[in-house]
Amino acid sequence: MIVVSGTIEIEAARRPLLTAKRRRDRLPRMTAGNRTIGARLRIVLAPEVALGPGKADLLEGIAAKGSIAAAGRAMGMSYKRAWMLVETLNGYFGTPLVRTTKGGKSHGGAELTPTGEKVLALYRRMEAQAGDAIKGELKALRKLRAADPG
Secondary structure, eight states, X not given: OEEETTTEXXXXXXXXXXXXXXXXXXXXXXXXXXXXXXXXXXXXXXTTEEEOHHHHHHHHHHHHHSOHHHXXXXXXXXXXXXXXXXXXXXXXXXXXXXXXXXXXXXXXXXXXXXXXXXXXXXXXXXXXXXXXXXHHHHHHHHHHSOOOOO
16 A cells, blocks of 8 residues: 555555356446456545545445445445445535435435535546556556466
């Protein structure tokens, strides 16, 4: 893990392969548990509050599925964990990032607020810029790695 200026962490990671069943249930952009190779950006906003690929994927999943529970399930995450992450983000920013509606007959739901959409767009832009900034060095690192044993 590389720490830049004490507030931005960039990880180069290889994540475990998904089983066929779990892969089928995933949203395309969600990366929890897949074989992502490259930079992963984590922005440390305050002590104990960070915005990284998992929370960004969760926000994206909420926007796509209209549900915190469904977005969490798509990432292999418990409902409780997904709610905790949303509450952390909602509590940090001046206005909530996710708006929820009560359950009942309509089963409730969730959606990103305009602030949530802006935070997600800003994070994705920073993520792309970080990836572009280290593209050459990442290529050089990959050339130095040992050949895969398989």
